[in-house]
Amino acid sequence: MPVGPAGSPGRPPDARGLTRRQFLRGAAGAAGAATLTVARAAPVAAHGQEVDPRTDLDLPEDQDAILVRMQHDLQRALKKPLDQRRWGMLIDLRQCIGCSACTVACVAENHLPPGVVYRPVSEQEVGTYPNVARQFLPRPCMQCDDPPCTDVCPVAATYKRPDGVVEVNYDKCIGCRYCIPACPYGARTFDWGENWTDGTPRFEPYESAPPPEYGQRWSKRPTGSSASPVGNVRKCQFCLHRLNAGMLPACTTTCVGAATYFGDLNDPETLIARLVGSEHVERLREDKGTEPKVYYLR
Amino acid sequence: MKRLYYAVMTILSVAGLAALGIRLAEGLKATALTSAVSWGLWVALYIYFIGLSAGSFLLSSMVYVFGMHRFERVGRVALLSAFFSLGGALVFIWIDLGHPWRFWHALVYPHFGSVMAIEIWLYLVYIALILVELWVLMREDLGRMAVEATGTRRVAARVLSLGYRAPADAAALGHDRRRERHWVRILGIVGVPIAIAVHGGTGGICGVVGARSYWFGGIFPIIFLVSAMASGAALVTFLHAFFGDRHEREYFGLLRR
Numbered sequence: 001m002p003v004g005p006a007g008s009p010g011r012p013p014d015a016r017g018l019t020r021r022q023f024l025r026g027a028a029g030a031a032g033a034a035t036l037t038v039a040r041a042a043p044v045a046a047h048g049q050e051v052d053p054r055t056d057l058d059l060p061e062d063q064d065a066i067l068v069r070m071q072h073d074l075q076r077a078l079k080k081p082l083d084q085r086r087w088g089m090l091i092d093l094r095q096c097i098g099c100s101a102c103t104v105a106c107v108a109e110n111h112l113p114p115g116v117v118y119r120p121v122s123e124q125e126v127g128t129y130p131n132v133a134r135q136f137l138p139r140p141c142m143q144c145d146d147p148p149c150t151d152v153c154p155v156a157a158t159y160k161r162p163d164g165v166v167e168v169n170y171d172k173c174i175g176c177r178y179c180i181p182a183c184p185y186g187a188r189t190f191d192w193g194e195n196w197t198d199g200t201p202r203f204e205p206y207e208s209a210p211p212p213e214y215g216q217r218w219s220k221r222p223t224g225s226s227a228s229p230v231g232n233v234r235k236c237q238f239c240l241h242r243l244n245a246g247m248l249p250a251c252t253t254t255c256v257g258a259a260t261y262f263g264d265l266n267d268p269e270t271l272i273a274r275l276v277g278s279e280h281v282e283r284l285r286e287d288k289g290t291e292p293k294v295y296y297l298r
Numbered sequence: 299m300k301r302l303y304y305a306v307m308t309i310l311s312v313a314g315l316a317a318l319g320i321r322l323a324e325g326l327k328a329t330a331l332t333s334a335v336s337w338g339l340w341v342a343l344y345i346y347f348i349g350l351s352a353g354s355f356l357l358s359s360m361v362y363v364f365g366m367h368r369f370e371r372v373g374r375v376a377l378l379s380a381f382f383s384l385g386g387a388l389v390f391i392w393i394d395l396g397h398p399w400r401f402w403h404a405l406v407y408p409h410f411g412s413v414m415a416i417e418i419w420l421y422l423v424y425i426a427l428i429l430v431e432l433w434v435l436m437r438e439d440l441g442r443m444a445v446e447a448t449g450t451r452r453v454a455a456r457v458l459s460l461g462y463r464a465p466a467d468a469a470a471l472g473h474d475r476r477r478e479r480h481w482v483r484i485l486g487i488v489g490v491p492i493a494i495a496v497h498g499g500t501g502g503i504c505g506v507v508g509a510r511s512y513w514f515g516g517i518f519p520i521i522f523l524v525s526a527m528a529s530g531a532a533l534v535t536f537l538h539a540f541f542g543d544r545h546e547r548e549y550f551g552l553l554r555r
Contacts, residue, residue: 115333148509154418156409174403175326175396177336178414184509189333190396193325225325231396288508 057278063258069271070248070263077264078246083162087238088265088293089252090275091138095259098123098136102251102260109239109250111211113221114194118187118236119251138260140251141166141187141236142284142292149179149188158233164265164293165238170218170228179233184288193230195221215241238262265293321393340394345500346529347387349522352497353530355380355428355489362431362479363486374435376534381428383533388421413506417499424489424496431485434478437462497526 060066077085100121110118119140126133147166150158157172158179180188197204208220211229214237219227239249247253252262263272275281280298321328331338354376360366361373392398405422408415433440441463443455465471501522504513 148507152412152414152507153409154412154415155403155407157403172400172403172407173397174400176394176414177396178412178503180333180336181510181513182507186334190326190331190336192329192331193327225323226397226399228397230325233396 057275066258066261066271067248067253070252070261073263073267073270073272074243074248075246077267077270078243080264080267084266085163085264086266086293087143087164087243088263088272088276088295089140089143089238089249090261090272090281090295090297092257092259092261092297093135093137094297095257096121096136096138097257097259098134099256101254101256102138105250105254106236109242110213111207111209112234113191113207114196116189116191116234118189118234137296138251139185139187139284140238140294142185142290142294143236143238145291145293146289148182148184148288148290152178152182154178165240166235167214167237167240168233168235170214170216170232173228173232175226175231175233177233184285184290185292188233188235191229191232191234193223193225212241213237215244318393322398326394326396337394340390344387344391344394345522347383347390348497348500349526350529350533351380351383351387352493352523353526353528354383354534355493355530356527357530357534359486359490359493362482363490372534372538374432375537376530377428377432377435379533379537380530381425381432384421384425384428413499413502417496417503420492420496420499424492427485427489427492431482431489433458433460434481434485437478438464438474494523498523 060069077087098121102119103117103121106112106119107117112118119138121136121138124135124137126135143160143164143166145160145164147158147160150156150160150166153159153173154176155172155174157169157174158166159169160166175190177190180186180190195203195207197207203222208222210218210220213229213234218229221230223230225231239247239251242249248262252260261272261275263270265273265276267273275297276295278297281295282298283292283295285292329338329340357369358373358376358380361369361376392401395401404415404418408419410416437459440455440459443451444459445463447455465474498519501519504510505515505518507513
């Protein structure tokens with residue numbers, strides 16, 4: 001950082017003479033103003049064009065109200081027996097801004113090591129300049145009704161639960177990785193045993209906390225070469241450990257654009273059940289016949 | 299020459315054992331594989347060696363099932379290479395597992411909807427069949443070696459011969475040999491569909507995956523089997539060139555054709 005004349009540190013040599021301190025104050029102010037805005041802004045797509053805000057869905061204006069509504073839906077679903085729930089997710093692609101907060105929240109929640117990603121957000125530019133737009137696609141596990149991954153597992157370590165989530169039994173999985181190419185969505189990843197702080201002078205304590213997945217405590221890292229979940233296939237499980245504690249999945253709670261909806265598809269009064277019936281709902285790779293339970297709103 | 303061969307084999311074996319130790323200690327992160335393409339060299343070598351095994355076995359069946367006795371000398375080498383190729387393939391896929399010591403789950407908790415589980419059980423049957431066929435073919439020589447050889451070969455032969463000794467009487471010996479040929483023929487006949495199922499099934503592991511458009515389809519088991527015949531024949535030719543009788547020119551010509 002260049003040092004300016006004596007007595008005024010941090011003065012960069014630019015025409016406006018904006019000091020670092022002034023810049024940071026301005027930036028903080030702008031950020032603060034942004035956080036006060038809870039209303040759902042109209043998404044902007046291509047240069048200068050605005051996408052019509054959603055008036056067809058009859059959603060509350062307030063993002064918090066949406067979360068509270070989904071929370072109530074969750075409580076109602078948890079009172080039902082396991083096999084009468086059908087967990088599903090809906091992602092509103094108009095609202096998704098590609099921030100990847102969901103990706104990060106998921107990594108933090110499930111203590112994911114390098115190489116394991118449950119919910120990546122892919123980014124694609126469409127059109128030719130100047131008529132271009134960015135499209136974002138978060139992709140959790142689809143929790144298919146007819147999962148190709150469960151068909152190929154030689155030990156039935158992965159299976160569809162009665163409530164719809166496709167689970168991996170970390171104690172049974174032998175790590176053959178057959179299910180990874182079998183998934184048409186690439187939703188499954190393998191835990192090779194890498195750590196974020198490998199090769200650094202200190203193995204950080206935050207890495208050693210065992211993951212809370214499936215409500216059980218797994219091995220602390222650094223583990224032996226094949227102590228579960230190292231040596232296992234891992235995937236999004238709709239944060240089952242959070243659901244059982246009455247909380248929405250991490251990605252749903254943290255979604256900055258209020259684009260992620262979650263709930264019990266079997267209950268017609270839930271927010272997600274209503275949204276799934278709206279126009280412009282689609283699913284990925286319908287031609288594979290997997291019947292995914294994650295829906296996308298265009 | 300023999301000393302050089304053993305020296306090279308020893309060096310390679312020690313290096314291999316060291317690498318195995320690293321693999322078991324460090325886990326699969328030593329491979330630098332990623333989830334995008336999670337099957338790497340070891341799976342490719344496993345498939346290759348299964349192919350060699352099935353191909354060699356089918357070649358041996360030319361002798362013992364289809365009675366092409368010109369290839370008699372190749373028959374045993376082919377069966378032995380089938381056995382050792384299979385062993386090598388299973389070692390490769392074992393070290394590729396994320397949990398190598400959980401391999402027995404496939405035997406105790408099999409899910410037969412998966413082609414891989416069916417294949418694992420087929421390997422057991424196939425190994426048993428090869429071992430029995432090899433023993434029947436070699437029992438006379440093993441019995442002789444148990445009596446006449448010395449040192450480690452004698453001990454090994456005594457164990458492997460399972461107590462069989464070739465009878466001194468020519469008629470009894472002839473009878474035993476006829477029985478051997480009969481049994482080998484039956485085992486070979488049973489073994490041909492099993493070898494085809496073993497390696498065709500390995501192709502089926504890829505062929506049933508709808509998500510991968512370059513894999514999906516019924517052609518994959520065929521591809522694997524045709525490749526196995528080619529590589530198996532190549533292996534047997536190579537082995538015979540090194541370990542067989544060099545003066546059998548006529549036989550090389552037949553294999554070349």
